[in-house]
Amino acid sequence: MSPPRRIRSLLALLALAGVCACGGGGVTSTLLPPGWQQRLPRTRQSEALANLKAMYTAEKAYFAEHDRYTTDVALVGFSPERNNWYRYVLTARPRSLEDRSGSEAVHHSTDEGVSEDTFLHPELSVSFDRGPCSGSPPWGVSDDGATFTGAAYGDIDGDGTLDLWTISTVGRWLGGSGCDSVRFVPSGEPVNEIDDLDH
Numbered sequence: 544m545s546p547p548r549r550i551r552s553l554l555a556l557l558a559l560a561g562v563c564a565c566g567g568g569g570v571t572s573t574l575l576p577p578g579w580q581q582r583l584p585r586t587r588q589s590e591a592l593a594n595l596k597a598m599y600t601a602e603k604a605y606f607a608e609h610d611r612y613t614t615d616v617a618l619v620g621f622s623p624e625r626n627n628w629y630r631y632v633l634t635a636r637p638r639s640l641e642d643r644s645g646s647e648a649v650h651h652s653t654d655e656g657v658s659e660d661t662f663l664h665p666e667l668s669v670s671f672d673r674g675p676c677s678g679s680p681p682w683g684v685s686d687d688g689a690t691f692t693g694a695a696y697g698d699i700d701g702d703g704t705l706d707l708w709t710i711s712t713v714g715r716w717l718g719g720s721g722c723d724s725v726r727f728v729p730s731g732e733p734v735n736e737i738d739d740l741d742h
């Protein structure tokens with residue numbers, strides 16, 4: 544590197560440091576590569592994907608032993624990691640949720656879901672009891688115990704719209720108004736019924 548080029552680089556670095564020191568996070572975020580801020584929430588969707596697969600696997604294991612599915616998070620052993628952006632429900636209207644508003648989670652004997660981690664993320668004020676896609680069974684366990692459908696939703700980009708994923712033990716042809724995944728979804732595959740990042 545020639546001396547003039549080194550000097551130019553040094554000046555550029557000093558200028559950058561000055562901007563960051565004066566401007567704080569807002570200016571720093573504008574220095575991120577294009578598309579980076581969009582990718583952050585996208586990576587959050589992988590949380591729902593992984594935890595719904597874990598929910599499905601746990602339900603399958605429970606079914607193998609008891610010949611029916613359950614909405615009880617303790618019985619099925621569903622316990623996603625803390626710092627979760629999504630709320631997880633094993634039925635459309637859970638009797639209660641594991642409470643994650645404090646540093647220690649609070650469990651109840653009636654828990655049929657796990658709250659979003661409001662200790663670390665802002666509380667959501669909106670909830671769902673079904674998604675927009677037709678073709679999906681009601682969330683929960685069917686009366687005969689033979690099928691299960693669970694869901695995850697959360698405001699992963701802070702715009703007030705919820706991202707919604709579901710998973711089911713039955714294959715589903717999805718469609719209808721507001722459905723962002725119009726296609727056949729096999730059993731055990733998480734599907735993004737409302738893609739928050741497209742709205």
Ligand SMILES: [Ca+2]
Binds near residue numbers: 698704705739
């Ligand atoms: Ca949102």
